[in-house]
Amino acid sequence: MRKLITPLLSGLLLLPALLPLSAQAVDGSDIMQKGGANPAAMPCITCHGTDGKGMAAAGFPRLAGLPEAYIAKQLADFKAGRRENAVMQPIAQSLTPEEVAAVAKAYAELPKVNIKPGPVERPQPGSGAWIALRGAWERNIPECTLCHGPAGVGVGDTFPPLAGQSALYIENQLKAWRGTKAVAATRKTKAVAAVPPSRRNDPNGLMAHIAVDLSEAEIKAVSDYFAGLGESKEAFDESQHRLR
Amino acid sequence: MKNAKILAALLGSICLFAGVAQAADTANTPRNSRLDDQTQLPKAPAKPVSQQYFQPPADTDIPNNAFGELVRRGQDLFMNTKALAPEYVGNEMNCVNCHIDRGRKANSAPLWAAYPMYPAYRKKNNKVNTYVERMQGCFQFSMNGKPPTADSEILTALTTYAYWLSTGAPTGKALPGRGFDEPPPPKGGYDIARGKAVYEKQCQLCHGENGEGKKVGVTSVFPALWGKDSYNWGAGMHRINTAAGFIQHNMPLGRGETLSDQEAWDVAAYINSHERPQDPRLVNGSIDETRKRYHADDGVNLYGVVVNGKKLGQGVQ
Numbered sequence: 001m002r003k004l005i006t007p008l009l010s011g012l013l014l015l016p017a018l019l020p021l022s023a024q025a026v027d028g029s030d031i032m033q034k035g036g037a038n039p040a041a042m043p044c045i046t047c048h049g050t051d052g053k054g055m056a057a058a059g060f061p062r063l064a065g066l067p068e069a070y071i072a073k074q075l076a077d078f079k080a081g082r083r084e085n086a087v088m089q090p091i092a093q094s095l096t097p098e099e100v101a102a103v104a105k106a107y108a109e110l111p112k113v114n115i116k117p118g119p120v121e122r123p124q125p126g127s128g129a130w131i132a133l134r135g136a137w138e139r140n141i142p143e144c145t146l147c148h149g150p151a152g153v154g155v156g157d158t159f160p161p162l163a164g165q166s167a168l169y170i171e172n173q174l175k176a177w178r179g180t181k182a183v184a185a186t187r188k189t190k191a192v193a194a195v196p197p198s199r200r201n202d203p204n205g206l207m208a209h210i211a212v213d214l215s216e217a218e219i220k221a222v223s224d225y226f227a228g229l230g231e232s233k234e235a236f237d238e239s240q241h242r243l244r
Numbered sequence: 245m246k247n248a249k250i251l252a253a254l255l256g257s258i259c260l261f262a263g264v265a266q267a268a269d270t271a272n273t274p275r276n277s278r279l280d281d282q283t284q285l286p287k288a289p290a291k292p293v294s295q296q297y298f299q300p301p302a303d304t305d306i307p308n309n310a311f312g313e314l315v316r317r318g319q320d321l322f323m324n325t326k327a328l329a330p331e332y333v334g335n336e337m338n339c340v341n342c343h344i345d346r347g348r349k350a351n352s353a354p355l356w357a358a359y360p361m362y363p364a365y366r367k368k369n370n371k372v373n374t375y376v377e378r379m380q381g382c383f384q385f386s387m388n389g390k391p392p393t394a395d396s397e398i399l400t401a402l403t404t405y406a407y408w409l410s411t412g413a414p415t416g417k418a419l420p421g422r423g424f425d426e427p428p429p430p431k432g433g434y435d436i437a438r439g440k441a442v443y444e445k446q447c448q449l450c451h452g453e454n455g456e457g458k459k460v461g462v463t464s465v466f467p468a469l470w471g472k473d474s475y476n477w478g479a480g481m482h483r484i485n486t487a488a489g490f491i492q493h494n495m496p497l498g499r500g501e502t503l504s505d506q507e508a509w510d511v512a513a514y515i516n517s518h519e520r521p522q523d524p525r526l527v528n529g530s531i532d533e534t535r536k537r538y539h540a541d542d543g544v545n546l547y548g549v550v551v552n553g554k555k556l557g558q559g560v561q
Contacts, residue, residue: 125303137348141498147465149460150465158450203449244323
């Protein structure tokens with residue numbers, strides 16, 4: 001027994017020296033600003049912006065106001081490789097479970113994206129708005145707003161807001177859900193191997209088939225649609241109906 | 245295979261075929277379970293493999309005139325029933341919840357297959373029912389509300405929308421894709437416990453642990469499947485066979501026809517073994533009398549049946 005306990009104890013005594021922050025309560029906004037205890041967990045604001053609204057031009061997503069459980073799940077999925085991303089995976093792997101919980105909570109407390117309720121929209125067939133509001137049921141593609149909520153403001157912990165995200169981020173995600181198909185060799189060109197989807201963390205496979213069946217043009221158009229909704233400066237109004 | 249299923253007698257149709265009778269009945273009409281029961285029309289014919297379902301017109305075909313305006317108004321009401329007609333909707337349902345893709349999707353009780361079948365004589369209430377009367381049944385049962393009057397702007401707009409969707413559809417001819425093309429009852433019967441497992445795996449994410457659905461603010465996004473916000477005990481969807489048809493073809497959303505017939509029946513039984521608003525036709529305050537008159541001959545349903553030691557049909561407020 002003693003042989004076991006001694007190294008264990010000395011290890012415990014050393015721990016605070018190795019991880020200076022671990023003894024203190026983990027502060028989510030601290031992690032945003034300064035990163036995690038492990039230096040590999042870079043400050044979130046570097047890419048997600050000081051206000052947590054992301055960086056549209058680089059396709060770094062908004063995190064402000066996203067559901068706590070959703071953010072925590074994404075970090076867990078990056079860690080486990082169900083969501084592949086060269087930048088985020090090492091960061092997720094460097095965050096402790098406590099840090100993940102704290103940073104998810106802190107981002108969820110920032111203002112949620114708001115789109116002001118308006119009259120019923122009349123989308124034009126073939127437009128991005130059409131996919132967003134009407135879908136393409138002949139291919140079993142529901143309108144995005146059916147799950148992501150009216151104006152894409154998000155529903156519950158599972159369906160994140162699409163409003164407030166940049167076109168590049170949404171486009172990248174749809175492409176990550178679908179991967180690319182193999183292209184056979186021809187006399188003049190070499191065969192191109194299929195690229196499997198790099199994002200495989202959709203519950204019940206709800207997103208994968210949609211992304212696969214959307215055309216490149218539709219992906220671009222629907223991404224532009226949600227990015228173009230902008231954001232209302234007014235607070236999120238829970239009392240008004242949001243029309244479809 | 246699905247097309248080969250012959251079960252006309254058992255198969256219900258849905259909210260669309262539920263309960264017109266009621267709204268239109270007068271107090272003097274003699275009633276019995278045969279006359280008032282919620283069952284339905286014969287099964288829709290099978291779709292020949294080579295053929296497409298009927299294609300309703302595209303939105304771009306809506307004319308820019310007064311008629312077109314009413315078509316659009318009907319479509320708005322169809323999608324936002326609770327928000328735009330709150331005085332007639334007693335729960336949190338919208339027409340589009342059961343009639344997916346704005347009433348256009350085959351096997352989701354499309355309007356283009358329903359509208360051209362009315363007016364229709366129904367021996368259930370021994371009278372000729374109009375399409376408007378049929379829709380009043382939806383408001384009374386599926387929406388657990390009060391039907392708008394037959395000449396109301398709301399029902400005129402909804403009728404205009406259904407008429408427009410049926411442009412080019414033959415009148416009085418049952419079209420493939422009508423109703424929900426219900427799968428036959430499984431050979432070994434259905435199992436509520438097995439259905440609970442299907443629910444937890446496939447449905448709970450959107451419809452909630454207690455079938456309560458999900459909202460954004462006051463707006464329902466995923467409809468409630470039981471409880472006060474859902475369809476009442478008189479709605480066609482309370483039949484297990486009807487719900488099984490809807491589920492098999494349309495759920496999980498966008499991934500229809502992935503559950504087996506058995507899974508669809510099991511999960512439909514689980515959903516419909518929960519309490520929901522009372523059947524508005526409640527007879528003398530008695531569940532047993534109501535069962536005898538309206539539910540005993542109405543497909544497969546659990547109204548008035550004791551499940552897990554509790555008699556269903558108590559209703560919820």
